[in-house]
Amino acid sequence: MNTAIDNPSNNGSLRTLTIDLGERSYPIYIGRNILEASLLAKHLGKGRVLVVSNETVAPLLRPSLDAMLSGRDYNVLQLPDGEIHKNLDILNEIYSFLLAHNYDRSCTLIACGGGVVGDITGFAAATYQRGVNYIQIPTTLLAQVDSSVGGKTAVNHALGKNMIGAFYQPLCVISDTAVLESLPPRELSAGLAEVIKYGLIRDSGFTQWLEDNIGALLAREHGALVHAIEHSCRTKAAIVASDEREQGIRALLNLGHTFGHAIETHTGYSSWLHGEAVGAGMAMAAEFSRRRGWLKIEDVMRTRGLIRAAQLPLAPPAGMTADNFLKHMQRDKKVQNGRIRLVLLKAIGDAVITDEYPAELLREFLQSATAPAQ
Amino acid sequence: MNTAIDNPSNNGSLRTLTIDLGERSYPIYIGRNILEASLLAKHLGKGRVLVVSNETVAPLLRPSLDAMLSGRDYNVLQLPDGEIHKNLDILNEIYSFLLAHNYDRSCTLIACGGGVVGDITGFAAATYQRGVNYIQIPTTLLAQVDSSVGGKTAVNHALGKNMIGAFYQPLCVISDTAVLESLPPRELSAGLAEVIKYGLIRDSGFTQWLEDNIGALLAREHGALVHAIEHSCRTKAAIVASDEREQGIRALLNLGHTFGHAIETHTGYSSWLHGEAVGAGMAMAAEFSRRRGWLKIEDVMRTRGLIRAAQLPLAPPAGMTADNFLKHMQRDKKVQNGRIRLVLLKAIGDAVITDEYPAELLREFLQSATAPAQ
Numbered sequence: 001m002n003t004a005i006d007n008p009s010n011n012g013s014l015r016t017l018t019i020d021l022g023e024r025s026y027p028i029y030i031g032r033n034i035l036e037a038s039l040l041a042k043h044l045g046k047g048r049v050l051v052v053s054n055e056t057v058a059p060l061l062r063p064s065l066d067a068m069l070s071g072r073d074y075n076v077l078q079l080p081d082g083e084i085h086k087n088l089d090i091l092n093e094i095y096s097f098l099l100a101h102n103y104d105r106s107c108t109l110i111a112c113g114g115g116v117v118g119d120i121t122g123f124a125a126a127t128y129q130r131g132v133n134y135i136q137i138p139t140t141l142l143a144q145v146d147s148s149v150g151g152k153t154a155v156n157h158a159l160g161k162n163m164i165g166a167f168y169q170p171l172c173v174i175s176d177t178a179v180l181e182s183l184p185p186r187e188l189s190a191g192l193a194e195v196i197k198y199g200l201i202r203d204s205g206f207t208q209w210l211e212d213n214i215g216a217l218l219a220r221e222h223g224a225l226v227h228a229i230e231h232s233c234r235t236k237a238a239i240v241a242s243d244e245r246e247q248g249i250r251a252l253l254n255l256g257h258t259f260g261h262a263i264e265t266h267t268g269y270s271s272w273l274h275g276e277a278v279g280a281g282m283a284m285a286a287e288f289s290r291r292r293g294w295l296k297i298e299d300v301m302r303t304r305g306l307i308r309a310a311q312l313p314l315a316p317p318a319g320m321t322a323d324n325f326l327k328h329m330q331r332d333k334k335v336q337n338g339r340i341r342l343v344l345l346k347a348i349g350d351a352v353i354t355d356e357y358p359a360e361l362l363r364e365f366l367q368s369a370t371a372p373a374q
Numbered sequence: 375m376n377t378a379i380d381n382p383s384n385n386g387s388l389r390t391l392t393i394d395l396g397e398r399s400y401p402i403y404i405g406r407n408i409l410e411a412s413l414l415a416k417h418l419g420k421g422r423v424l425v426v427s428n429e430t431v432a433p434l435l436r437p438s439l440d441a442m443l444s445g446r447d448y449n450v451l452q453l454p455d456g457e458i459h460k461n462l463d464i465l466n467e468i469y470s471f472l473l474a475h476n477y478d479r480s481c482t483l484i485a486c487g488g489g490v491v492g493d494i495t496g497f498a499a500a501t502y503q504r505g506v507n508y509i510q511i512p513t514t515l516l517a518q519v520d521s522s523v524g525g526k527t528a529v530n531h532a533l534g535k536n537m538i539g540a541f542y543q544p545l546c547v548i549s550d551t552a553v554l555e556s557l558p559p560r561e562l563s564a565g566l567a568e569v570i571k572y573g574l575i576r577d578s579g580f581t582q583w584l585e586d587n588i589g590a591l592l593a594r595e596h597g598a599l600v601h602a603i604e605h606s607c608r609t610k611a612a613i614v615a616s617d618e619r620e621q622g623i624r625a626l627l628n629l630g631h632t633f634g635h636a637i638e639t640h641t642g643y644s645s646w647l648h649g650e651a652v653g654a655g656m657a658m659a660a661e662f663s664r665r666r667g668w669l670k671i672e673d674v675m676r677t678r679g680l681i682r683a684a685q686l687p688l689a690p691p692a693g694m695t696a697d698n699f700l701k702h703m704q705r706d707k708k709v710q711n712g713r714i715r716l717v718l719l720k721a722i723g724d725a726v727i728t729d730e731y732p733a734e735l736l737r738e739f740l741q742s743a744t745a746p747a748q
Contacts, residue, residue: 046711047711088466092462095531095537095538096531096533099533099534099537099705100533102704102705102709102712104705104707104709104710104711104712105707105708105709105710106710106711123501126540127497127501127538127540128537128538129537129707130526130528130540130541130619130620130707131540131541131619152504157466157469157470160473163469163473163502163503164469164502165503165504166500166501166504166540167504245504245505246504330476331476331478333478333479333503333504334479335476335478335479336478336479336480337420337421337478337480338476338478
């Protein structure tokens with residue numbers, strides 16, 4: 001992966017990371033107030049453009065989008081907001097819009113929103129007429145540090161999260177930190193869950209930096225945000241470049257996600273944000289790593305402390321049982337020949353993917369983790 | 375592309391073509407009574423197997439399938455039969471079955487049926503958990519010579535055929551000529567439409583062979599069928615190997631398909647078989663090629679004669695208008711920046727893809743082609 005500093009006309013602080021995937025390589029642009037026509041023009045062809053956004057983001061960013069796309073043939077499609085709408089029905093609405101407006105294979109889709117908009121738009125681009133171009137403009141911290149990097153696209157099924165999807169890379173990603181200023185606090189914390197994850201899986205130094213700067217991040221200090229976003233994207237990009245289709249180490253990015261997806265599926269993708277479920281899931285993974293004999297109690301406490309400091313939940317939702325967890329975890333994409341593989345921690349900064357634990361230990365752990373507080 | 379002659383235990387005439395696509399290369403096996411466990415065992419891993427078939431084919435082939443999969447963990451899912459069912463709702467039934475039965479990423483889907491089953495199962499495999507293995511057992515002539523070769527997978531949308539899909543290659547294709555014995559005559563003719571296409575687009579010698587052997591093919595003579603299937607797969611394989619994602623010459627395989635898809639969409643995918651629509655579409659493409667100033671009248675007559683001899687229709691359905699055609703043709707995947715590109719013939723065996731014709735000439739042609747017979 002290469003990092004270059006670029007200097008567009010009206011902005012001296014645009015940073016460019018390149019995701020190195022051979023002929024599917026693409027740049028991630030990070031900066032403040034960088035939603036401008038000149039940047040987009042590097043990547044858009046002559047074809048028509050459909051901006052897919054949601055009812056929350058579109059009204060806020062419409063002036064910027066109109067300015068960026070001035071003179072082009074484009075439409076803006078507003079989806080309903082929320083993970084519960086990341087499904088085949090809404091996907092079909094995108095297809096119907098494209099077909100009803102005679103969009104051909106030369107078109108480009110632009111995903112302008114959070115992870116939900118990015119995932120569903122990416123999957124629409126991967127499958128409309130067997131594949132058209134797309135660009136990501138992530139508008140949440142979570143999307144900027146995670147879902148816009150790496151080419152995973154998906155929709156949910158009633159029986160499991162992200163069960164339908166494709167690996168499909170965008171032409172570029174444009175992450176503007178200015179759009180984070182209007183982000184609700186819960187969304188900011190949800191994004192921090194994924195940032196924390198990168199430290200826990202392979203960088204104890206970054207974990208230390210987060211412990212020192214969590215307050216600055218919650219206060220949305222620009223310098224802290226840029227550092228967190230760039231470091232997160234760089235970490236994910238390095239992992240994805242070495243394992244695009246998740247045959248090996250890419251699975252480490254799922255720390256906290258097996259427990260987290262079970263929480264999301266159990267609660268119907270409606271009450272918990274993805275990052276909140278990942279926060280609780282990482283706290284559970286840390287504790288189970290300790291019971292498995294790996295993580296020291298002090299490191300479990302540090303992990304929980306950082307998750308708590310980011311204003312994320314540490315425990316699963318009230319009323320969810322061990323059986324609820326196991327039912328959903330059996331359908332995790334990392335399951336191989338019936339064995340649930342988990343991402344666990346040997347230390348802070350050292351994650352492994354493993355199915356080497358007693359099944360009974362997992363059940364006992366889930367029973368204690370879901371027991372009502374005394 | 376390589377051809378090798380293989381000798382399994384109980385069959386001396388198994389032929390193997392290799393589709394050369396780098397790390398996505400795969401073999402096509404052609405022969406009589408070759409649905410056997412030893413051939414499948416070369417490609418199946420340890421994971422579970424889901425055979426996707428339809429209500430017509432599954433009862434006929436169930437004994438062979440059970441024998442092939444004996445000792446393995448498998449299910450057979452029967453879809454309703456017909457192009458009208460190649461849609462997102464039926465696709466979702468496949469996903470639901472897989473999830474309800476806890477199929478994980480190590481599973482293999484086997485498509486056992488015609489083009490509809492192959493296309494929808496291939497797309498399910500391309501997108502279930504972002505991609506699982508699949509194998510094609512095509513049971514119609516059309517699927518054996520066309521839809522099982524080349525990795526195009528798709529479902530239809532109410533506004534257009536094959537508008538949702540992916541390029542995704544199987545582990546192998548097993549084409550057993552014995553299964554063609556029970557094929558209805560209309561289905562046999564529909565398959566011959568695609569066979570005729572290969573001659574028209576790049577092989578006048580094969581066209582001559584077809585003119586001499588169309589009777590033997592309609593009589594299902596084994597030697598003639600094997601030659602037609604092998605030659606067709608070889609032609610398609612060579613084209614696909616040089617242009618997997620249809621950036622260039624692969625589009626030639628769409629001779630007759632732009633007109634044909636319009637017929638299918640207009641008639642709701644219910645009354646015309648795909649091959650029948652392609653037959654009429656090729657007759658239309660030949661006549662329009664003549665009006666464009668390319669194809670000689672004698673070659674138009676030869677083309678029509680061969681299509682008629684294969685017991686395929688030469689004209690669009692009664693009542694379909696020029697406007698009906700143009701509306702659907704505007705949504706063809708080959709449309710670029712609003713221009714309808716057509717595959718036309720300069721001679722028998724010499725096809726080109728072009729948008730270089732007067733729009734008015736196309737409209738006039740469609741008006742005369744759709745005028746009620748005197």
